Amino acid sequence: MPDYDLLIFDWDGTLADSIGRIVDAMQHAAVACGLLPRDATQVKGIIGLGLPEAIQALYPRLSEAEVLTFRDQYAQRYIALEASPSPLFPGVAEGLELFRQAGYRLAVATGKARRGLDRVLKGHSLESFFDITRAADETRSKPHPLMLEEILAYCGVRPDRALMIGDSAFDLQMARNAGMPCVAVGYGAIELDALMAYEPVLAVERFAQLTAWLSPGEPLSSKGE
Structure with missing residues (x-):
C-alpha cells in the first residue's frame, strides 16, 4: 500500500x-x-x-x-x-471522505484566486474539510513550488511523504520542483499521454482508481492506528 x-x-x-x-x-x-x-x-x-x-x-x-x-x-x-458550482467528478466526494476517514491530511493547491476557491468550497459545503488550501493570488503561481512548500510547512510533512494530484503539466512540474511525488489524472484538461513525461507514480482515468490505489484491500479506518 x-x-x-x-x-x-x-x-x-x-x-x-x-x-x-x-x-x-x-x-x-x-x-x-x-x-x-x-x-x-x-x-x-x-x-x-x-x-x-x-x-x-x-x-x-x-x-x-x-x-x-x-x-x-x-x-x-x-x-x-458558476451560479451553480461546477460538479465534482464522479467518485470525488466519496473518495475524499474515505481519505479523511483513513487519516490522510488533505489540501488543495489551485490556480484559482482565493475568492473563487472560497466560493466553490462553500458551494460544495467543503469550507472546513481540508487541512489547508492555497490559491494562486496569495502565493506564487504554478509551476513554482512555493504553494506546495507552504502546505508542507503548515502540515509539518516532508515532500516524500506528500502526494500532489493534478491534471496539468503545471501541477506535475510544481510537484517535481518541490521534490514531491505526483499522480497524473487524465480526465481533466490534458490527455494522460502528455503528462507521462513527468514520471507520475500513478496515472488514472477515473478518480476511483486513485481511491483504490491508496487503500487497496485494507480497512480504511486502520490507517494510522
Whole structure:
C-alpha cells in the first residue's frame, strides 16, 4: 500500500468538472476585449496557472492594463456560469471522505484566486474539510513550488511523504520542483499521454482508481492506528 501522510489536490479538472466553463469564459473575455479567441486546446493548455499568468501566456503582447480588463471580463463570465458550482467528478466526494476517514491530511493547491476557491468550497459545503488550501493570488503561481512548500510547512510533512494530484503539466512540474511525488489524472484538461513525461507514480482515468490505489484491500479506518 502506498504510504503517504498528505494528499494535495488541484481543483479545476482534478476535483471539479469545470474545464468547459473555463474555456467558455476565456473565449468570451477575448471577444469582449476585441481579441481573437484561442481554441479549446490552447485554453486547456494554460489551465493551472494563475489567471494573470494564463492570460499573458495566451496573449503575451497585452499591456498590464489590458490584462486587468481581460481578467475582469473573464471573472464576470465565469461567476455567471458558476451560479451553480461546477460538479465534482464522479467518485470525488466519496473518495475524499474515505481519505479523511483513513487519516490522510488533505489540501488543495489551485490556480484559482482565493475568492473563487472560497466560493466553490462553500458551494460544495467543503469550507472546513481540508487541512489547508492555497490559491494562486496569495502565493506564487504554478509551476513554482512555493504553494506546495507552504502546505508542507503548515502540515509539518516532508515532500516524500506528500502526494500532489493534478491534471496539468503545471501541477506535475510544481510537484517535481518541490521534490514531491505526483499522480497524473487524465480526465481533466490534458490527455494522460502528455503528462507521462513527468514520471507520475500513478496515472488514472477515473478518480476511483486513485481511491483504490491508496487503500487497496485494507480497512480504511486502520490507517494510522
